[in-house]
Amino acid sequence: MLAAFLHRNGDAEPPRSNPTIMAAHNIVVFDLDGTLIDSAPAIAASVNHVRSVFDRAPLGVEVVKSFMGDGVEAVIDRALAIDDGDPAVDRAAALRLFLQHHESDAAHDIAIYPGADALLERLVADGYVVALCTNKLTRLTLPLVAKLGWADHFRSIMCGDTLPTRKPDPALLWSAIAQCGGGKAVFVGDTRVDMMTAREANVPFILVHRDNGYAGDLKGTSKTADDLDTLRSKIDASFL
Incomplete structure (x- = not known):
């Protein structure tokens, strides 16, 4: 699985437009640090x-x-x-x-936030396609994802050095969606950078709001979840 990610993401080229219209998949793209894990x-x-x-x-x-x-x-x-x-x-x-x-x-x-394991498992079991879009380097991300037992959950893992640009440039998020086959997507993150990425990519955004010290002023975010246990209903509502 890791070898497949290394090969696929290493050869990645950013799409030229938003791929959310390409197919009928329901895609949930997550940030990593501060969203799923406390690093x-x-x-x-x-x-x-x-x-x-x-x-x-x-x-x-x-x-x-x-x-x-x-x-x-x-x-x-x-x-x-x-x-x-x-x-x-x-x-x-x-x-x-x-x-x-x-x-x-x-x-x-590094600690997993409460509810992260169950949320990822339920999303995949319920037919969502799940991806990761992080500014963390590949050499740090892939071993960590494997250690957490999450490699099989993610159809795509896009890291901060996968493309020439990183978040908030929309190419990284668009590439994650494209690697999932395209479709309707939502991006889940915890920082201003994540919000800006979603906005630039024209992809709906859900803020996981924590008193994390670096989320900054995120006024204008339409959907928020206080924790991962309450996030699922926000995700489901994004695809209605």
Whole structure:
């Protein structure tokens, strides 16, 4: 399954238009971090490992949460730019340190949000086609999805380095929908980046609203769910 994702997504080309009119599938596309899993403590641990190497004080999890949503490179840049007056750091070296740490110890601190397992299983069992659209790197996403036992749930997994662009560019979301065969779709996420992606792609959006520290001002979001247990009814209503 992972090999198939690597082959399919590695050869992916962004569609030139919204593929939601292509077929009759009902497609639910999920963001990953902050939507299905709580990865903030693990990401903060890796960020603070990088900061310790460069003799900088650790940051709290809530601070690191505020940096998330635009991919790991942005997290690293923001985590290092917060120290006014400190000397510049080699960005490539900092990213390597982050990835080395995150691929070893930090991933053990990732928690599944309550209801995520059951929601994914029920959606697939009820005939929905499910996909993942994340700005997380492929090398971090695919092993994690396999470890969580979710690989068989997702028809498509689009990552932050699958295409030349990433969210909020709509191509990543359109590609996920196209790989699912096209059809009516809804995107489920938790941040402004996710909302902007759905808006640019002209795909309905459901906000999983948590006090997560980095969702920001999401005024104008028409559908919200307080948690994954209440999300299912919002998803069903999107396809009426």
